Amino acid sequence: xxxxxxxxxxxxxxxxxxxxxxxxxxxxxxxxxxxxxxxxxxxxxxxxxxxxxxxxxxxxxxxxxxxxxxxxxxxxxxxxxxxxxxxxxxxxxxxxxxxxxxxxxxxxxxxxxxxxxxxx
Numbered sequence: 242x243x244x245x246x247x248x249x250x251x252x253x254x255x256x257x258x259x260x261x262x263x264x265x266x267x268x269x270x271x272x273x274x275x276x277x278x279x280x281x282x283x284x285x286x287x288x289x290x291x292x293x294x295x296x297x298x299x300x301x302x303x304x305x306x307x308x309x310x311x312x313x314x315x316x317x318x319x320x321x322x323x324x325x326x327x328x329x330x331x332x333x334x335x336x337x338x339x340x341x342x343x344x345x346x347x348x349x350x351x352x353x354x355x356x357x358x359x360x361x
Contacts, residue, residue: 296330 249257267275282290300308318326 246254246257264272264275282293285293300311303311315323315326
């Protein structure tokens with residue numbers, strides 16, 4: 242609660258405010274889905290959690306245009322192409338596996354290397 246808030250940096254407080262604002266805008270169904278994703282995440286081994294955090298940071302580092310382009314590319318992939326992409330990500334260190342959050346237009350993700358946005 243209040244004690245934890247006092248120990249946060251201004252950046253952490255801003256992030257908390259942003260998360261709260263996003264939570265407030267969610268429907269009850271979206272909140273339930275978020276809770277379930279969080280619980281699944283908490284059940285993962287620490288190394289998988291770290292991979293997902295790394296991937297999330299990479300996605301957030303992309304420009305809004307790059308994120309949109311990546312989401313569209315993902316949405317238009319066949320299940321086989323998605324599986325190939327997951328396998329490639331696994332071999333690239335730090336990318337998601339089958340437990341990765343799905344890419345939703347309202348829920349971005351991030352890593353340090355730039356996205357490959359060229360043709361498939």
